[in-house]
Amino acid sequence: MSIAWDAFTPATALIGGAIIGVAAALFAVLNGRIAGISGIVGGLLRPQAGDLSWRIVFVAGLVAAPLAYSLFAVLPEVRIDAGYALLVAAGLIVGVGTRYGAGCTSGHGVCGIARLSPRSNVATLAFIGTGFATVFAMRHLLGL
Amino acid sequence: MYTVASFLAGLVFGLGLIVAGMANPAKVLGFLDLAGAWDPSLALVMAGAIAAAAGVFSLMRKRTRSLLGAPMRLPSAGRIDRRLVLGSLLFGVGWGLAGICPGPALVLAGYGLPKGLVFIAAMIAGMGVFEFFESRKRRPEGSATA
Numbered sequence: 156m157s158i159a160w161d162a163f164t165p166a167t168a169l170i171g172g173a174i175i176g177v178a179a180a181l182f183a184v185l186n187g188r189i190a191g192i193s194g195i196v197g198g199l200l201r202p203q204a205g206d207l208s209w210r211i212v213f214v215a216g217l218v219a220a221p222l223a224y225s226l227f228a229v230l231p232e233v234r235i236d237a238g239y240a241l242l243v244a245a246g247l248i249v250g251v252g253t254r255y256g257a258g259c260t261s262g263h264g265v266c267g268i269a270r271l272s273p274r275s276n277v278a279t280l281a282f283i284g285t286g287f288a289t290v291f292a293m294r295h296l297l298g299l
Numbered sequence: 300m301y302t303v304a305s306f307l308a309g310l311v312f313g314l315g316l317i318v319a320g321m322a323n324p325a326k327v328l329g330f331l332d333l334a335g336a337w338d339p340s341l342a343l344v345m346a347g348a349i350a351a352a353a354g355v356f357s358l359m360r361k362r363t364r365s366l367l368g369a370p371m372r373l374p375s376a377g378r379i380d381r382r383l384v385l386g387s388l389l390f391g392v393g394w395g396l397a398g399i400c401p402g403p404a405l406v407l408a409g410y411g412l413p414k415g416l417v418f419i420a421a422m423i424a425g426m427g428v429f430e431f432f433e434s435r436k437r438r439p440e441g442s443a444t445a
Contacts, residue, residue, distance in 0.1 A: 159336035162329055164320055168340040171319020172347025178312035179348065180355035185304040187365035188372050190312060192401040197426045209305040216309020217405040223310060224317050231317060233407065234325035235414040237397040246404075246418040248393030250425020253401060256386025260400045261312070263387070264345060269352035270360075270373065277379050282391030283331075289395025290331040 179266050182213075191262020192217070193253035256282070300367055313406045319344040322406040324398030331395050 179190040186209065195210050224230055237245065253259040256278055258267060263282075267275020293299045313322075320326045321344055329338035356373075363371055394400050399407065399418050407415030 156333055156337050157335075159329060159338045162326070162336070162338040162340070164340050165343055168319055168343035169347040171315050171317070171321065172344035172349075173351040174315030174318055175312055175321075175344070176315075176348035176351025176353075178308050178315055180352045181311065182304070182308035183352075183359055183365070183371075183373065184355060185365055185367050185369075186301055186308070187369040189374065190308060192312075192405065193426075196401060196405075196423065197429070200423070200426055200430045208302055212302050212306040213309035214405055216306045216311075217313040217316075217402060218409040220310055220313025220317060220406050221322075221409040221411075224314055230410070231320070231323065233323040233410060233412070235397070235399070235407070235412065236325060236328070237399075237414070239414070239417055242397055242399075242414055242418045243421040245393045245397035245399065246421025247425040247428075248396065249390055249400065249404075249418075250393075250422040250427075251429050252386050252388070252390030252393055252425075254386065254426050254429035255382050256388075256390050257383060258387075259390060259402070260394075261402050265348040265352060266356070268345075269349045270356045271353075272374070274374075274377055274379055274383055278383055278387040281384055281387035282394060285388045285391030286331045286395040287333050287391075289392045290328055291334055293395070294332055295334050 175261075175265060176269070179261070179269070183266075189262055189266045191258050191266060193249075193259040194257070194262055197254050252282075301369060304367065312402065313409070315348070316403055316406050319347075322403045322410075324403070324407075327394075327398035327400075327403070331398065 182188055182190040195213050199210050221230055258278055263275040263278040268279060316322045320340055326338060327341060330341035365371060397418065401422065404415060404419050404422060408419055
């Protein structure tokens with residue numbers, strides 16, 4: 156392992172992380188809910204009266220974030236290297252996996268660990284583990 | 300009020316993802332690539348997020364109502380079962396393939412990137428597959444099918 160010091164951004168990582176944590180805390184304090192994105196989106200597919208609007212506006216808030224950011228500063232560039240076929244496969248797997256596992260990076264990785272949930276600790280170790288393994292296989296075994 | 304709070308929480312969450320670099324799939328893959336030139340940034344994103352949220356969650360633990368009066372719907376500790384583990388293992392594979400998880404996917408859609416929209420469409424389709432099998436399971440044996 157070698158550390159990519161030129162890519163390492165400790166300050167913005169910590170600050171951005173803290174902002175994410177504040178958002179999750181705000182959501183729990185005000186609305187009594189967990190800011191778990193996969194659960195919020197997944198719940199839209201199981202429509203129940205009175206349960207839709209808060210999900211839709213939370214998603215709208217996330218989608219509006221780049222626009223809001225660009226009002227105050229230049230948006231950081233993002234790069235998606237994966238091709239369309241890979242994106243479709245990845246999206247399908249993420250969709251199925253997060254719903255069976257009852258959470259993703261936000262619900263388990265941030266909220267769950269912050270709540271000291273044993274389930275979320277296990278889930279986070281599991282998805283980070285296979286995330287590491289998948290990138291290893293893709294980049295270093297298959298050379299993609 | 301709940302609706303405004305929801306929108307704000309989503310917006311602030313998204314801003315955090317952008318500031319943190321989590322919205323950039325190339326950077327996420329740099330974190331997941333332990334054997335390459337490893338970018339540890341995302342470990343600090345998680346640490347920062349957990350540190351900021353943990354105190355508040357512990358304060359809210361004994362409350363039954365949120366500050367706006369909504370019932371607290373934080374999950375109660377449950378069993379570590381096969382679904383949790385297999386689902387999470389699977390999620391990690393998908394995450395590693397493209398470097399995108401659900402929150403950043405929505406932010407990427409806000410960037411107006413077609414690739415972000417394609418990922419989201421596939422992700423929602425995947426969630427639909429889950430719902431399809433769940434609804435079959437929930438339906439009592441032998442009941443009429445639609």
